[in-house]
Amino acid sequence: MPTRKARTTWTGGLQDGSGKVELLSSGLATFDVSFPKRSADDADGTTSPEELIAAAHAACYSMALSAGIAAAGGTPKSLVVNVEVRLGPDPAGGFRIPDIAIHVRGEVEGLDEAGFVAAAEGAKAGCPVSKALTGTTITLDAALG
Numbered sequence: 478m479p480t481r482k483a484r485t486t487w488t489g490g491l492q493d494g495s496g497k498v499e500l501l502s503s504g505l506a507t508f509d510v511s512f513p514k515r516s517a518d519d520a521d522g523t524t525s526p527e528e529l530i531a532a533a534h535a536a537c538y539s540m541a542l543s544a545g546i547a548a549a550g551g552t553p554k555s556l557v558v559n560v561e562v563r564l565g566p567d568p569a570g571g572f573r574i575p576d577i578a579i580h581v582r583g584e585v586e587g588l589d590e591a592g593f594v595a596a597a598e599g600a601k602a603g604c605p606v607s608k609a610l611t612g613t614t615i616t617l618d619a620a621l622g
Contacts, residue, residue: 551588
C-alpha cells in the first residue's frame with residue numbers, strides 16, 4: 478500500500494513564528510500555517526492541522542460512503558460531505574481535538590432514507606481516517622436530499 482508524505486518547515490517560536498506545509502506526494506500545494514491564526518476565528522489565508530484533518534476526513538469518508546452505498550445495493554449519484562474539526566483546550570494542559578462533526582447529504586438511487594443512514598453510519602465506523610481518530614468524538618448528520 479502507498480505511503481503519502483508532507484513536510485512542514487517552521488521558523489520562530491509558537492506565537493511569533495510561522496511555517497509552510499508542503500504536500501510532497503502530490504506536489505500540488507504549499508500552505509502557510511501560524512499558531513495565532515490557527516487559534517483565531519478567522520484563518521486569514523492560512524491553514525491549520527485541523528483544517529487539513531477535516532479535508533482528509535471529508536475525502537476519506539466520501540469514498541467509504543460511496544462504497545457502502547454500493548454494497549447496500551444503491552447507486553450514489555452525488556454526495557456532499559462537510560467535516561468540522563474543532564480545536565479546544567485539553568483538561569490535562571495544552572490543546573486537543575475534542576470532537577469532529579460530519580454532515581452529509583446524498584442523492585442516491587436504490588436506497589431509502591434508512592438505508593442511506595445505515596450506509597453513512599457504516600462509513601463513519603469504517604473510514605480509515607475515522608479509525609485513525611479513535612478517541613475523538615465523531616458525530617454524524619446524514620440525510621438524503
